[in-house]
Amino acid sequence: xxxxxxxxxxxxxxxxxxxxxxxxxxxxxxxxxxxxxxxxxxxxxxxxxxxxxxxxxxxxxxxxxxxxxxxxxxxxxxxxxxxxxxxxxxxxxxxxxxxxxxxxxxxxxxxxxxxxxxxxxxxxxxxxxxxxxxxxxxxxxxxxxxxxxxxxxxxxxxxxxxxxxxxxxxxxxxxxxxxxxxxxxxxxxxxxxxxxxxxxxxxxxxxxxxxxxxxxxxxxxxxxxxxxxxxxxxxxxxxxxxxxxxxxxxxxxxxxxxxxxxxxxxxxxxxxxxxxxxxxxxxxxxxxxxxxxxxxxxxxxxxxxxxxxxxxxxxxx
Amino acid sequence: xxxxxxxxxxxxxxxxxxxxxxxxxxxxxxxxxxxxxxxxxxxxxxxxxxxxxxxxxxxxxxxxxxxxxxxxxxxxxxxxxxxxxxxxxxxxxxxxxxxxxxxxxxxxxxxxxxxxxxxxxxxxxxxxxxxxxxxxxxxxxxxxxxxxxxxxxxxxxxxxxxxxxxxxxxxxxxxxxxxxxxxxxxxxxxxxxxxxxxxxxxxxxxxxxxxxxxxxxxxxxxxxxxxxxxxxxxxxxxxxxxxxxxxxxxxxxxxxxxxxx
Numbered sequence: 115x116x117x118x119x120x121x122x123x124x125x126x127x128x129x130x131x132x133x134x135x136x137x138x139x140x141x142x143x144x145x146x147x148x149x150x151x152x153x154x155x156x157x158x159x160x161x162x163x164x165x166x167x168x169x170x171x172x173x174x175x176x177x178x179x180x181x182x183x184x185x186x187x188x189x190x191x192x193x194x195x196x197x198x199x200x201x202x203x204x205x206x207x208x209x210x211x212x213x214x215x216x217x218x219x220x221x222x223x224x225x226x227x228x229x230x231x232x233x234x235x236x237x238x239x240x241x242x243x244x245x246x247x248x249x250x251x252x253x254x255x256x257x258x259x260x261x262x263x264x265x266x267x268x269x270x271x272x273x274x275x276x277x278x279x280x281x282x283x284x285x286x287x288x289x290x291x292x293x294x295x296x297x298x299x300x301x302x303x304x305x306x307x308x309x310x311x312x313x314x315x316x317x318x319x320x321x322x323x324x325x326x327x328x329x330x331x332x333x334x335x336x337x338x339x340x341x342x343x344x345x346x347x348x349x350x351x352x353x354x355x356x357x358x359x360x361x362x363x364x365x366x367x368x369x370x371x372x373x374x375x376x377x378x379x380x381x382x383x384x385x386x387x388x389x390x391x392x393x394x395x396x397x398x399x400x401x402x403x404x405x406x407x408x409x410x411x412x413x414x415x416x417x418x419x420x421x422x423x424x425x426x427x428x429x430x431x
Numbered sequence: 432x433x434x435x436x437x438x439x440x441x442x443x444x445x446x447x448x449x450x451x452x453x454x455x456x457x458x459x460x461x462x463x464x465x466x467x468x469x470x471x472x473x474x475x476x477x478x479x480x481x482x483x484x485x486x487x488x489x490x491x492x493x494x495x496x497x498x499x500x501x502x503x504x505x506x507x508x509x510x511x512x513x514x515x516x517x518x519x520x521x522x523x524x525x526x527x528x529x530x531x532x533x534x535x536x537x538x539x540x541x542x543x544x545x546x547x548x549x550x551x552x553x554x555x556x557x558x559x560x561x562x563x564x565x566x567x568x569x570x571x572x573x574x575x576x577x578x579x580x581x582x583x584x585x586x587x588x589x590x591x592x593x594x595x596x597x598x599x600x601x602x603x604x605x606x607x608x609x610x611x612x613x614x615x616x617x618x619x620x621x622x623x624x625x626x627x628x629x630x631x632x633x634x635x636x637x638x639x640x641x642x643x644x645x646x647x648x649x650x651x652x653x654x655x656x657x658x659x660x661x662x663x664x665x666x667x668x669x670x671x672x673x674x675x676x677x678x679x680x681x682x683x684x685x686x687x688x689x690x691x692x
Binding site: 247259261262263264265357358360377380381383385389392393 | 584600603605661662664
């Protein structure tokens with residue numbers, strides 16, 4: 115369901131008998147319909163008919179009545195129901211869905227209260243637990259580490275040595291966080307030029323990479339060389355020419371491009387694919403470890419909201 | 432009246448440390464505004480004490496080792512509040528609080544006289560010299576803290592092992608910049624202080640003169656070498672920690688020699 119379709123869907127939903135208000139949350143992997151009604155079963159039948167009419171066939175649906183529906187929204191907003199546990203993008207999507215429904219006049223008092231509460235829950239869960247702590251992909255770990263070293267990435271220059279798929283994804287993550295200058299060097303110049311064109315960088319011949327190196331802050335290597343491309347002997351003189359600026363080396367190659375001994379050079383921070391994946395796995399473990407705390411917090415908020423609902427009519431989301 | 436102000440100040444710094452420790456325990460190591468409020472409260476209590484002590488002594492209250500330790504703690508927090516603005520909501524304040532508290536604790540625990548020492552003759556150049564020296568040490572102290580934070584963060588980045596603290600530590604390039612700027616500020620203040628000392632035309636004990644000069648030379652060399660042949664930030668950070676610790680250890684001796692002809 116695309117964003118442009120939502121006003122039409124909300125308009126049709128308002129016509130369903132017994133339905134007081136509705137919010138549609140549509141993302142890349144979920145379509146959810148939050149509705150307030152005094153007769154949930156009748157409203158659900160109406161919604162089924164609406165979806166059948168729009169899709170031209172029966173759509174498999176599931177339904178939660180309150181308090182389960184309340185708990186579900188709180189979990190969704192807090193990122194506990196996402197594919198990547200604790201991801202924060204979903205909260206923005208929930209806010210957008212609510213704002214769209216509100217603009218279309220499709221929300222009711224109960225839904226307003228429910229969504230406002232869901233935003234508070236998400237904030238509470240994020241602030242009080244470590245559910246969003248750490249990066250959960252190689253690219254985001256690289257971005258996080260670059261941030262710990264350089265702070266603002268806008269002034270950083272990235273060099274990709276060997277235009278592989280993972281190095282491309284990692285470079286894209288860095289570019290999405292503000293890196294402006296990207297230099298691509300590959301044994302096949304055409305491939306370097308193609309990737310440089312895609313990510314707005316500059317391609318250089320593989321034989322010239324060492325000349326450009328002194329200006330580089332982040333080096334992503336993934337060449338298919340059978341030997342080390344970066345060794346202490348090569349790197350030490352280059353580091354002296356950098357005026358004390360640190361160098362972040364991300365070695366994604368198998369076998370390794372960088373001799374582990376370069377990590378001993380002052381100002382050089384070397385991470386290979388194994389160490390990046392270890393960090394990812396630790397972050398996921400931390401998030402999983404926080405799940406129980408998050409669930410307890412959500413249960414408490416569900417109790418508060420359901421208590422309010424009981425004292426304010428019997429209309430249930 | 433005079434006694435409770437340093438105690439209140441120490442309790443404020445202790446509260447700042449407790450807030451940070453609690454945050455680390457709960458997995459939220461960013462100290463935030465509570466830590467800053469504790470630092471500010473501690474600073475205000477110390478300011479109150481220094482005003483009262485200054486009135487009692489009829490001069491800038493740095494006439495005994497007891498005074499100097501408390502003044503040093505005050506100047507460290509002052510520099511943190513003024514210069515560390517961009518970092519004060521991060522862990523810089525959390526690292527400053529233990530050092531400020533340690534100086535206050537040393538003032539109470541050390542077997543030194545605590546009575547006010549009134550001065551009959553006040554030389555404004557001497558006053559400026561002593562006060563600026565202690566402010567310079569405050570700046571060097573904060574540079575030492577930034578350097579220590581740099582070394583902690585660098586170690587974690589090198590070893591690939593991250594503590595909950597690492598999420599709140601500023602980026603190492605920011606710490607390196609803060610470290611170098613604070614060293615420079617300290618050196619400028621110390622140079623002005625020495626100029627004031629020369630203008631006072633007071634005879635100084637040889638050992639005290641050369642002790643102070645050695646500290647100035649150490650910092651000037653560190654900054655000078657780095658300016659003309661940039662050193663890796665880790666070395667500057669380590670040097671700023673070592674030189675400050677040595678300076679702090681020689682402070683009682685320099686204070687003692689100040690009272691000798």
